[in-house]
Amino acid sequence: MDLFIIITLIKLVIIAFVLLTAVAYLQWVERKVIAHIQVRPGPYRVGPHGLLQPLADVIKLITKEDLLPPYVNKPLYLFAPFIAVAMALLSIAVIPFGPIVRVDGYETYMQLTDLNIGVLFILAVSSMGVYGVALAGWASNNKYALLGGLRSSAQMISYELPLALAVASPLLVSNTLSLRDLEFAQKGGIWHWNILHGGQIIAFLIFLIAAFAETNRVPFDLPEAENELVAGFHVEYSSMKFASFFMAEYLNMVTVSAMATLLFLGGWDAPWPAEYGSNLGALLLNAAVPTVIFVIAGLTALYHGAHPAHKLDRYTLTAFGVIFLVLAAVFLVPIVQGWLLPLFWFCAKTGMILFAFIWIRGTLPRFRYDQLMGFAWKFLFPVAMLNLLVTSLVVAWVS
Amino acid sequence: MDVVLFLVFAIIAVVAAINVVVQTHPISSAVSLIGVMGSLAVLYLLLGAEFIAAAQVIVYAGAVMVLFIFVIMLLNAGAEIKRGRSIMVQLLGVPLLIAFLGLVAYFVERLFPKGVSVHFGEFTGPGDHALHGFGSAQAVGRALFTTYLLPFEVTSLLILIAILGAIVLARKELD
Numbered sequence: 001m002d003l004f005i006i007i008t009l010i011k012l013v014i015i016a017f018v019l020l021t022a023v024a025y026l027q028w029v030e031r032k033v034i035a036h037i038q039v040r041p042g043p044y045r046v047g048p049h050g051l052l053q054p055l056a057d058v059i060k061l062i063t064k065e066d067l068l069p070p071y072v073n074k075p076l077y078l079f080a081p082f083i084a085v086a087m088a089l090l091s092i093a094v095i096p097f098g099p100i101v102r103v104d105g106y107e108t109y110m111q112l113t114d115l116n117i118g119v120l121f122i123l124a125v126s127s128m129g130v131y132g133v134a135l136a137g138w139a140s141n142n143k144y145a146l147l148g149g150l151r152s153s154a155q156m157i158s159y160e161l162p163l164a165l166a167v168a169s170p171l172l173v174s175n176t177l178s179l180r181d182l183e184f185a186q187k188g189g190i191w192h193w194n195i196l197h198g199g200q201i202i203a204f205l206i207f208l209i210a211a212f213a214e215t216n217r218v219p220f221d222l223p224e225a226e227n228e229l230v231a232g233f234h235v236e237y238s239s240m241k242f243a244s245f246f247m248a249e250y251l252n253m254v255t256v257s258a259m260a261t262l263l264f265l266g267g268w269d270a271p272w273p274a275e276y277g278s279n280l281g282a283l284l285l286n287a288a289v290p291t292v293i294f295v296i297a298g299l300t301a302l303y304h305g306a307h308p309a310h311k312l313d314r315y316t317l318t319a320f321g322v323i324f325l326v327l328a329a330v331f332l333v334p335i336v337q338g339w340l341l342p343l344f345w346f347c348a349k350t351g352m353i354l355f356a357f358i359w360i361r362g363t364l365p366r367f368r369y370d371q372l373m374g375f376a377w378k379f380l381f382p383v384a385m386l387n388l389l390v391t392s393l394v395v396a397w398v399s
Numbered sequence: 400m401d402v403v404l405f406l407v408f409a410i411i412a413v414v415a416a417i418n419v420v421v422q423t424h425p426i427s428s429a430v431s432l433i434g435v436m437g438s439l440a441v442l443y444l445l446l447g448a449e450f451i452a453a454a455q456v457i458v459y460a461g462a463v464m465v466l467f468i469f470v471i472m473l474l475n476a477g478a479e480i481k482r483g484r485s486i487m488v489q490l491l492g493v494p495l496l497i498a499f500l501g502l503v504a505y506f507v508e509r510l511f512p513k514g515v516s517v518h519f520g521e522f523t524g525p526g527d528h529a530l531h532g533f534g535s536a537q538a539v540g541r542a543l544f545t546t547y548l549l550p551f552e553v554t555s556l557l558i559l560i561a562i563l564g565a566i567v568l569a570r571k572e573l574d
Contacts, residue, residue: 076430117536120453124440127461131433134465138426138472146472153469157462177536 007108015112019092023250024054030358037362048316058243066239069140076139081237081244084132088251091125094118095258096180098268098342110339111180118179119171122259123164126214130156132248133216133233140236148232151222151369155213158376159220163210165384169203169391170194170263183267193266199394202387204264206380208356211256213376215249218361222369257353258346265349268342287331290344294331298324401519405445412438423479425471429464436460445519450536 028043028050035042043050068074095118098110115121130153137149171177173194174185186193194200213220222232229235234245261267270286298321305317331340367375415434422428436459443452543551 073424073426076426079430115449117449117453120450120457120536124453124456124461127457127465128437130461130465131430131468134468134472135426135430138468150469150472153465153472157465157469160462 033358034362061243064239071141073139080136081241084248085244087129088248091122091255114180116178137233144229145235148229159210159213162380162384166203166206186266189273190271195264206384215252219364257350261349268346290331291328294324294328408438408441429467433464
């Protein structure tokens with residue numbers, strides 16, 4: 001066995017495990033955040049503060065009856081959830097999470113594979129993801145599902161154009177298609193990130209709006225508008241097949257947020273030029289933000305543990321407080337800083353965008369369908385085009 | 400490894416292509432066609448032409464086939480009804496097909512140069528082969544905007560005219 005294959009397999013297992021756990025807990029975070037926006041506690045019963053809710057959900061979904069409705073187109077009906085999840089998982093393969101890591105003299109990137117057309121690969125895979133929804137809608141042989149599938153395919157085709165145009169302008173600024181090189185091109189603090197350096201803030205906003213539509217999230221979740229379509233394209237699906245559509249949606253959210261981080265927000269870099277040296281000042285400066293955040297989180301948890309609202313909180317919150325404080329201390333260790341800090345910044349930026357996804361779901365109502373299409377074609381597309389034109393003119397002028 | 404992947408995806412491409420014709424329902428045919436496009440992209444990737452592979456998936460498997468499926472779904476086209484074939488078709492169909500394929504194979508063998516062959520990964524592989532870097536985005540872009548500038552621009556104009564024509568035709572129907 002080649003060492004390369006072994007290391008790739010290890011990375012594969014780690015990434016798959018972390019990603020799927022993150023997706024499960026993203027749903028918990030979403031329910032919690034929306035609950036707090038609507039002034040209710042959210043999941044609270046299973047585990048401390050509902051932390052074991054994702055596990056309970058998974059067990060529930062697996063053990064439910066897997067119904068195969070009559071009159072469906074069987075092969076396509078079974079194939080659709082598979083393609084939705086497969087395409088959602090596939091695109092994470094080219095996303096880099098951090099810099100080079102040295103383990104016992106062996107160097108490897110925190111990334112499964114670096115294609116020199118990484119951005120195009122993600123666009124291609126996401127354009128294949130449309131089939132999961134469209135075929136599910138058609139194969140279900142149900143009018144609501146069909147309408148949901150039709151809406152989704154039309155919506156995804158329409159929003160893919162502004163999305164691709166918005167992606168193209170930071171690519172012009174950084175002059176590469178590889179996601180890793182894209183990150184290297186933005187080194188040197190917040191002023192070198194594409195969102196500020198190339199003046200790509202418009203492209204960033206277009207990208208985010210189009211990403212909401214591509215992932216079928218509120219305010220563009222018309223494929224599954226409950227009050228008109230029951231549940232849209234997945235109305236006939238049950239058990240794990242239903243869950244796989246949800247998983248695909250959340251996986252796509254993670255991918256799109258990671259894409260936005262890499263394209264516009266400087267990837268895994270801190271907002272200031274960071275050098276991971278043994279110098280004490282640099283050490284403290286680099287670790288400042290994560291340490292402070294975790295110390296605050298730990299102290300808050302300890303305080304609430306000391307004044308518990310529930311009996312169990314006395315133990316669970318104290319435990320969490322200690323864990324957070326230990327994490328805060330870990331960021332100060334010089335050896336792990338080199339890979340832990342980039343990972344922190346990457347997760348922080350991606351997490352912020354994911355939080356925006358949830359926030360907007362808790363805030364905005366749904367668009368009407370004609371408004372949605374009109375917005376894509378009459379506003380977003382021309383603006384993206386104009387932005388691309390201006391960017392290319394500026395890039396040509398400067399170089 | 401390359402050969403195994405090539406064989407797997409070449410077989411998928413051929414089987415899916417046959418499936419396009421054999422299937423009676425338009426959606427099944429369209430899905431098979433996506434399979435053909437996807438496996439072709441993998442074959443391009445095996446040659447090292449990464450950009451072409453991505454373009455193949457984005458344009459054909461993604462955009463074009465989504466429109467096909469969209470239209471089929473909108474029209475709600477039912478399964479094709481098989482009519483009884485005439486005796487001539489049943490008797491001569493397969494032999495004629497074999498004869499045609501044999502002829503094609505013969506002419507391909509005769510007309511195309513023999514000495515030149517392309518290897519796996521050649522379009523990006525190391526070395527200063529003439530095809531080196533041919534499949535990259537840079538090379539394709541440069542070719543499009545220098546050597547093939549006129550055809551490229553004319554094609555885009557043609558597509559614009561086609562889009563306008565489609566809109567004009569569709570509008571007439573609406574009134």
